[in-house]
Structure formats: structure tokens, C-alpha cells
Amino acid sequence: MIEPFSMLRSRTAVLPVENVDTDQIIPARFLTTTQRSGLGRHLFADWRRDAENQPRTDFVLNHPATAGAKILVAGHNFGCGSSREHAPWALLDYGFRVVISTGIADIFRSNALRNGLLAIELDGDSHAWLLANPGAELGIDLRSCELQLPTGEAVSFEVEPFARHCMLHGVDPLGWLISREADIARFEEARACRA
Amino acid sequence: MTAEVDVAPRTLFQKVWDRHVVVAETTDTPAVLYVDLHLVHEVTSPQAFTVLRERGLKLRRPERTLATVDHSVPTDANSWSAGLGDMDPAARHQVRMLGDNCGRSGVRLFGVNSRRRGIVHVIGPEQGATQPGMTIVCGDSHTTTHGAFGALAFGIGTTEVGHVLATQCILQRRPKTFLVELAGRRPPGVTAKDVILAVIGKVGVGGGTGHVMEFRGAAVTAMSMDERMTLCNMAIEAGARAGMVAPDDTTFEYLAGRPMAPAGEAWDRAVADWRGLASDPGARYDKRVTVDVSALEPQITWGTDPGMVMPIGGIIPEPAGAGHRKALEYMGLRAGTPIAGRPIDVVFIGSCTNSRLSDLREAAAVLRGRRVARGVRALVVPGSQETRLLAEAEGLDAVFIEAGAEWHQSGCSLCIAMNGDRAGAGQYVVSTSNRNFEGRQGQGARTLLASPATAAASAVAGAVADPRTLDDRERRIA
Numbered sequence: 001m002i003e004p005f006s007m008l009r010s011r012t013a014v015l016p017v018e019n020v021d022t023d024q025i026i027p028a029r030f031l032t033t034t035q036r037s038g039l040g041r042h043l044f045a046d047w048r049r050d051a052e053n054q055p056r057t058d059f060v061l062n063h064p065a066t067a068g069a070k071i072l073v074a075g076h077n078f079g080c081g082s083s084r085e086h087a088p089w090a091l092l093d094y095g096f097r098v099v100i101s102t103g104i105a106d107i108f109r110s111n112a113l114r115n116g117l118l119a120i121e122l123d124g125d126s127h128a129w130l131l132a133n134p135g136a137e138l139g140i141d142l143r144s145c146e147l148q149l150p151t152g153e154a155v156s157f158e159v160e161p162f163a164r165h166c167m168l169h170g171v172d173p174l175g176w177l178i179s180r181e182a183d184i185a186r187f188e189e190a191r192a193c194r195a
Numbered sequence: 196m197t198a199e200v201d202v203a204p205r206t207l208f209q210k211v212w213d214r215h216v217v218v219a220e221t222t223d224t225p226a227v228l229y230v231d232l233h234l235v236h237e238v239t240s241p242q243a244f245t246v247l248r249e250r251g252l253k254l255r256r257p258e259r260t261l262a263t264v265d266h267s268v269p270t271d272a273n274s275w276s277a278g279l280g281d282m283d284p285a286a287r288h289q290v291r292m293l294g295d296n297c298g299r300s301g302v303r304l305f306g307v308n309s310r311r312r313g314i315v316h317v318i319g320p321e322q323g324a325t326q327p328g329m330t331i332v333c334g335d336s337h338t339t340t341h342g343a344f345g346a347l348a349f350g351i352g353t354t355e356v357g358h359v360l361a362t363q364c365i366l367q368r369r370p371k372t373f374l375v376e377l378a379g380r381r382p383p384g385v386t387a388k389d390v391i392l393a394v395i396g397k398v399g400v401g402g403g404t405g406h407v408m409e410f411r412g413a414a415v416t417a418m419s420m421d422e423r424m425t426l427c428n429m430a431i432e433a434g435a436r437a438g439m440v441a442p443d444d445t446t447f448e449y450l451a452g453r454p455m456a457p458a459g460e461a462w463d464r465a466v467a468d469w470r471g472l473a474s475d476p477g478a479r480y481d482k483r484v485t486v487d488v489s490a491l492e493p494q495i496t497w498g499t500d501p502g503m504v505m506p507i508g509g510i511i512p513e514p515a516g517a518g519h520r521k522a523l524e525y526m527g528l529r530a531g532t533p534i535a536g537r538p539i540d541v542v543f544i545g546s547c548t549n550s551r552l553s554d555l556r557e558a559a560a561v562l563r564g565r566r567v568a569r570g571v572r573a574l575v576v577p578g579s580q581e582t583r584l585l586a587e588a589e590g591l592d593a594v595f596i597e598a599g600a601e602w603h604q605s606g607c608s609l610c611i612a613m614n615g616d617r618a619g620a621g622q623y624v625v626s627t628s629n630r631n632f633e634g635r636q637g638q639g640a641r642t643l644l645a646s647p648a649t650a651a652a653s654a655v656a657g658a659v660a661d662p663r664t665l666d667d668r669e670r671r672i673a
Contacts, residue, residue: 021632160368162223162366
């Protein structure tokens with residue numbers, strides 16, 4: 001069951017890299033798990049730590065200033081590549097609740113929203129401001145679909161309405177699908193007749 | 196059979212979509228889409244089965260699910276002769292859990308010891324489970340492969356795997372359509388892999404986001420099913436939701452007589468239906484691109500995403516921005532220098548992109564009578580156990596082994612490097628797989644994506660090599 005989401009205030013962590021693929025978010029060697037939990041420690045494993053398992057000081061999540069940030073701002077086409085849902089699981093377990101980019105890959109976006117990780121696509125200008133102001137304190141309101149910048153400016157964003165509804169009210173999409181059982185049965189019967 | 200009366204001309208995608216809408220999309224809710232075939236493997240399914248069990252839900256249509264093991268199973272001959280004793284305990288647990296889950300729920304499983312086991316995207320078509328007009332999903336992004344048959348096939352996450360297990364349906368917003376017109380005739384030595392790499396180079400790794408690609412044109416019609424699968428397999432690397440090719444006689448010839456394909460009268464009815472799936476003349480697409488393949492060279496990637504690609508005879512391009520600089524630094528390559536002749540350490544021939552019989556033949560044609568260069572490790576990993584047997588029946592295994600390459604059991608192997616097969620930090624790998632992301636083939640490993648012919652030629656040369664220019668005098672006469 002996902003945690004309802006309506007309003008959040010947090011500083012940002014900024015990762016100004018384009019085409020961040022899910023192999024970077026969580027490398028494949030951590031996918032032998034049969035659980036969803038505990039993946040935060042492997043988030044960006046090979047960007048956070050070097051071959052000797054020492055922290056890479058130049059990586060943004062190793063900067064003390066990003067500790068506790070719940071919003072990740074990343075470059076275009078975030079979450080491309082593999083369909084592994086371990087990517088949003090790892091981001092959530094680490095503490096992120098929002099990912100912002102100018103473009104978010106299809107499967108990642110779907111996986112993120114299903115787990116209560118809000119994936120937001122912004123226009124280039126607002127995104128450029130966020131990249132240029134790492135650590136900015138943002139307010140994110142899913143009810144009004146608005147992002148408040150520290151300058152006082154509000155930027156609106158779009159979220160797929162059903163995913164938004166599910167996130168706001170903690171509705172489980174599987175439960176909703178199951179409630180359409182009669183439609184599914186009718187579809188199957190109609191097909192069987194045609195065959 | 197009801198006639199599909201519709202005034203507006205429809206695309207292949209639209210026809211398949213329309214047939215599967217259980218509940219139509221509204222502003223507030225996505226469409227409920229029926230799933231004909233659900234493919235399952237060990238890595239992305241355990242958490243989904245667990246959710247069903249915890250909630251007391253049963254599988255709605257277990258007969259529409261087909262499972263196999265591919266990602267984390269060892270392929271190495273030594274590992275198999277030792278009874279897989281060296282298998283990672285977590286991976287072993289995952290494989291066992293898939294067996295338990297399938298056993299409990301009545302899902303057909305091609306398990307570790309099955310002769311029909313293999314990479315999920317290789318066995319679906321090989322067994323005839325993949326058919327035109329179907330909706331197919333799998334917890335794996337390369338599910339796009341099955342679009343080669345005119346199916347609407349796409350990757351999903353584990354939560355959605357659970358949705359499909361429980362309801363045989365998936366919630367989807369209708370994607371947009373993207374026509375990729377492949378014009379002209381491929382020159383000799385230029386493969387389907389080279390074509391799709393060039394397409395990705397042109398549209399970019401995010402260029403297909405939100406769209407279903409349809410590949411069409413003379414170059415597509417001329418392709419075999421294996422080649423069309425290579426094409427659709429990498430549609431996801433352009434960010435596309437799916438890739439599709441309209442079914443035609445090539446498709447039907449491939450499928451006829453396969454174990455899970457319709458037979459007898461049902462076959463005739465199916466083919467008659469499938470012939471109507473092709474896009475109608477005048478059907479509209481949201482986006483289009485045309486690529487003329489007649490002047491194409493073999494392609495190879497130089498960077499850390501599949502869009503960072505170049506002709507093999509070319510010069511590594513000057514970086515356009517920070518992403519390219521980061522990629523060149525990771526790859527240890529210099530702009531302005533040729534890529535051909537760059538020494539390499541490993542060659543991988545395999546993966547759901549290029550591990551079918553025709554791919555193995557293509558590699559064997561280069562390796563026959565030649566030797567893998569000293570210091571280069573070459574792995575040949577067939578896509579399925581059946582492919583492996585077919586290859587052995589025509590002596591391809593002997594060609595590889597005599598050349599000094601390793602002949603493996605089937606699986607994903609070095610494409611995703613989670614089964615024990617991996618490359619070392621800093622090593623250069625010419626790979627027929629689909630992703631050259633940082634660390635994909637092992638921490639710090641550097642991947643150069645190319646066709647089986649280019650990979651085999653590079654194995655012989657010990658360096659990146661154009662398969663068209665290998666010296667025939669080097670061949671030992673068998």
C-alpha cells in the first residue's frame with residue numbers, strides 16, 4: 001500500500017546528468033533480492049562509492065548539504081533503460097519522494113507513481129532554475145499540482161489524473177482493477193464467442 | 196467473427212490496441228487493457244507473487260502466463276559440470292522461488308533443466324507463444340522484441356506484473372505513434388543491428404518516449420523474423436514504449452508448426468485475421484522519421500548510451516556537451532581518433548538482441564577457420580537451449596570452440612552480468628547486447644555495442660574491426 005501524498009516541503013538534491021538509466025540508479029548485481037525493502041543503501045551504488053568501496057566525494061548524494069533532501073532534480077530522460085522497479089524502490093527507501101526532470105522515461109514513471117514516488121516533468125526554464133540553484137527549498141502541492149519556488153513563484157505541473165488520485169488518497173490501483181471484474185469477465189466471454 | 200467497421204484508417208498499433216480495450220480510457224482513468232500473453236522470469240516476479248499471496252488473490256488466467264529462468268542462471272560450462280554449485284545463493288533462492296510460485300499457481304515454467312528454457316524474449320517466439328495481434332507484457336524492458344510479429348508488447352514493472360497475474364489486465368494510457376520508415380536496401384555486411392543502432396543515433400535515446408514505433412519500408416519487408424526481432428528489441432533504447440512490424444508471409448512462415456502456434460483450421464483462420472492487421476493506407480502517425488539504409492556502414496557505440504553511436508570506419512566525435520565528455524572519460528576514448536583498431540579484451544555474442552540461430556551463423560561465418568586473438572576472451576551464449584541444439588546440429592559449436600571462443604549454455608549472461616559472467620574494470624567489451632550503460636557488464640567495464648559480425652571480426656583482430664575488411668588469407672583451410 002502506498003503512503004498518501006498531498007504536500008511536501010524539502011530542499012533539492014541536484015544531479016545535472018542527462019539520460020540517467022536505471023542501471024545507475026541501482027546496478028543489476030543487487031537485483032537478486034526477493035524483497036522490496038532495504039534497497040536505499042544500493043542507490044547509485046557505483047556513483048556513490050568507488051571500486052574500493054570508498055565514498056566518491058564529488059558525487060552529489062555524498063555532500064552533507066543534500067542529507068535529508070526528499071526532492072531529486074535530474075537531467076533530461078531520467079530513468080531510461082531497464083524496467084526494474086527496484087529503481088523507485090531504492091529512491092524511496094533512500095528518502096526521496098519526488099523526482100523532477102524535463103523528461104522521464106515511460107516505464108520508470110509508471111513504476112514511480114505506482115509506488116508513491118512523484119515523478120514531475122517541468123518545462124526547460126523552471127528546470128534550468130532548479131539546476132542553477134541546488135539545495136533550493138521547494139513546496140510541492142499535489143492537490144493543486146503546483147511547485148512553489150523560494151522566489152515566491154509557483155510553477156504548475158501535470159500528473160496523470162488516475163495516478164494523482166491514487167497518490168492523494170492512498171488508493172490502490174490493483175483494488176480498482178479488481179473492481180472491474182465484471183467488465184473483464186464480459187470481455188473474455190465476448191471473445192470466446194467470436195473465436 | 197464481427198467485421199471491424201471503422202471509417203478512419205488505423206495503424207497496426209491502433210488495431211491491436213482496439214481489440215484489447217476492456218474499459219475505455221477517460222480523462223480520469225486509464226484504459227483497462229487485456230493481456231493475451233504474460234511472460235515471467237525469476238528477477239522481477241517474486242515480489243509480485245508475494246503481494247498476491249499476502250492479499251489472498253489467485254491468478255486469473257494462469258494459462259496465459261509463461262515463465263522461464265534466464266537472468267541469473269549461470270551459462271558457463273564449468274559451472275554446469277559442477278552442478279551449478281557455484282551459483283550465487285541469492286540467485287539460487289530467486290530461481291527456487293519462481294519454481295514454487297509457478298507450481299502453486301499452475302503457471303507453465305521452462306525451468307533450469309528444461310530443453311525449452313532460454314531468454315524469455317527468445318523462447319516466446321521460438322515456441323510460437325508470441326503471435327500477431329496479441330498484447331504481450333513482461334517485467335523486462337526488452338519485451339519490445341515481440342513486436343516484430345505485429346504484437347503490442349512492452350515492459351512493465353513488478354507492481355504491474357502483480358496486476359496482470361491477478362486480473363489479466365493492465366492500466367494504460369494510449370501511447371502516441373511513431374512511424375520509422377526504413378528505405379532502401381541494406382548493403383552486404385550491414386545487419387539489422389547496424390540499422391537499429393543508426394535509428395537510435397538519429398532519434399536519440401529519449402526520442403521515442405511516449406510512442407509506439409512502427410518499423411516499415413522496403414528494408415523491413417526484406418528482413419527475416421530474427422532481424423525484425425533485433426530491430427524491435429532495441430526500440431526501448433530509443434525510449435519507445437514498443438516497436439512493431441506488420442505481420443506478413445515471412446511472419447507466418449516463421450510461426451507455422453511451432454509448438455504453441457495454432458494448427459489446422461485454427462491456423463488458417465488466424466492467418467486470415469493476421470493479414471488484416473497491417474496499417475491502413477492513409478493511417479496517421481504522431482511522429483515520423485525516415486532512414487535510408489542503402490548507404491549505411493556497420494555501426495558501433497563509443498559512449499555510455501546506445502545513442503552514442505558511429506560508423507565503424509569513422510572518427511570518435513567531438514563531445515557535444517557534458518554528457519558526452521563524461522561518457523568519453525568513462526570509456527577512456529579520445530575524440531578525433533578512429534574507433535577501428537582500438538584494442539579490446541572481451542567479446543560477447545548473445546543477449547535477447549542477437550543470440551538467435553542466424554546471429555550465431557553470422558558470427559560463425561566470420562570465425563570459421565580463424566582464431567580469436569591472444570588475450571581476448573570470447574563468449575558465445577545462445578539465446579535458448581533449443582537454439583543451442585540447432586547450432587550444434589549444424590556444427591557451429593565446433594567452429595566457435597576451434598576458434599578459441601567459449602560455447603555456453605543459454606541465458607542473459609554478460610548482457611546484464613548478474614549470473615557470474617562479467618567483465619573487469621576498465622576492460623573493453625565488443626558486445627552484441629543492447630546496453631552500453633556504465634557498469635552494465637561489470638563495474639567499470641566499457642561496452643561497445645555492435646553486430647555479431649563486427650563482434651566476431653573484433654575477436655579475431657583483438658581490436659575493433661570492420662567485418663567487411665577481414666583478410667580472407669588468414670583463414671585456415673578446414
